[in-house]
Amino acid sequence: MPLVNTIELFKKAYEGGYAIGAFNCNNMEIVQAITEAAKECNSPVILQVSAGARKYAKACYLKHMVEAAVEDTGLPIVLHLDHGADFEICKDCIDGGFTSVMIDASSKSFEENIALTRKVVEYAHDTSKHPYVTVEAELGTLAGIEDDVKVEHGAESYTRPEDVEEFVKRTGCDSLAIAIGTSHGAYKFKPQQCTRDPKTGVLLPPPLRFDILEEVSKRLPGFPIVLHGSSSVNQEYVKIINAHGGKLVDAVGVPEEQLRKAASMAVCKINIDSDLRLALTAGIREHFDEHPDHFDPRQYIGDGRKYVKDIVKHKIQTVLGSENKL
Ligand code: G3H
Ligand code: 13P
Numbered sequence: 622m623p624l625v626n627t628i629e630l631f632k633k634a635y636e637g638g639y640a641i642g643a644f645n646c647n648n649m650e651i652v653q654a655i656t657e658a659a660k661e662c663n664s665p666v667i668l669q670v671s672a673g674a675r676k677y678a679k680a681c682y683l684k685h686m687v688e689a690a691v692e693d694t695g696l697p698i699v700l701h702l703d704h705g706a707d708f709e710i711c712k713d714c715i716d717g718g719f720t721s722v723m724i725d726a727s728s729k730s731f732e733e734n735i736a737l738t739r740k741v742v743e744y745a746h747d748t749s750k751h752p753y754v755t756v757e758a759e760l761g762t763l764a765g766i767e768d769d770v771k772v773e774h775g776a777e778s779y780t781r782p783e784d785v786e787e788f789v790k791r792t793g794c795d796s797l798a799i800a801i802g803t804s805h806g807a808y809k810f811k812p813q814q815c816t817r818d819p820k821t822g823v824l825l826p827p828p829l830r831f832d833i834l835e836e837v838s839k840r841l842p843g844f845p846i847v848l849h850g851s852s853s854v855n856q857e858y859v860k861i862i863n864a865h866g867g868k869l870v871d872a873v874g875v876p877e878e879q880l881r882k883a884a885s886m887a888v889c890k891i892n893i894d895s896d897l898r899l900a901l902t903a904g905i906r907e908h909f910d911e912h913p914d915h916f917d918p919r920q921y922i923g924d925g926r927k928y929v930k931d932i933v934k935h936k937i938q939t940v941l942g943s944e945n946k947l
């Protein structure tokens with residue numbers, strides 16, 4: 622099974638009322654943890670690579686590691702560029718064998734976003750040079766940090782449903798990321814935006830804007846929608862990190878039930894990075910605390926990898942609903 626684009630996977634996900642997990646990867650252990658979990662759950666999966674990941678690991682290493690995962694698992698895996706900031710990075714990934722790219726021109730004006738997205742779509746869909754590569758675009762902005770772009774809480778802008786038909790028609794994009802209240806990172810909401818659970822002290826965030834999602838999907842029937850910034854910041858891992866020397870105060874994510882609801886609607890791709898970082902860190906911190914004499918990376922990174930695999934399985938089974946959907 623070679624790498625695949627998102628067309629068939631999204632069609633089945635839309636019709637089946639589930640979403641496909643798009644997990645960020647930066648190294649071999651993360652690639653292995655994600656794909657072994659997907660294999661054991663018999664689930665389709667998207668591996669995505671950011672500009673930062675390309676800089677850290679080098680694009681060719683990531684590409685070959687993902688190809689190794691395809692060989693190892695036999696899964697239909699999508700290799701996707703996350704948050705492509707310009708035409709050049711999208712072209713580079715398309716030429717290098719990625720099967721899907723995101724052009725993120727969401728911080729530009731509506732017309733500039735359309736023009737840049739259209740340019741990427743024309744190149745990605747031109748099958749005279751390479752297989753058909755699917756293109757994700759974005760309308761609306763999320764709070765949080767995406768590489769060099771930092772959007773403060775309060776400065777984010779929800780997607781305007783009245784824009785989506787024109788945008789999709791004029792760009793020809795294959796899927797659309799929208800802003801309905803999710804945000805990047807492990808601190809998605811300020812404490813003053815949340816209420817606090819009186820028993821546990823854990824922050825309870827405000828609900829996502831399902832009204833916007835509903836309106837968007839009414840205007841784009843059958844069209845796959847993407848949610849970024851969709852880590853849930855599972856408190857189990859935050860506790861492990863803090864119990865072993867970490868200091869994550871008031872880290873909060875999107876509640877899992879809300880993501881499950883989105884996945885049963887038009888959302889076909891849910892992006893998760895921070896939860897994997899937390900799981901990896903929890904495993905490594907716990908390992909060092911329990912075995913201060915260890916210095917073999919296979920021992921401590923191996924424990925981190927185990928926790929990443931656990932969280933990916935949990936997402937597939939209880940949040941995304943993509944188990945046994947191959
Ligand atoms: O959306 C951002 C992803 O979490 C990637 O983060 O740019 O630090 O690799 P990164
Ligand atoms: P999180 O920070 O919520 O994991 O979001 C990841 C993401 O959107 C990657 O594009």
Ligand code: ZN
Pocket residue numbers: 704767805849850892
């Ligand atoms: Zn994102």
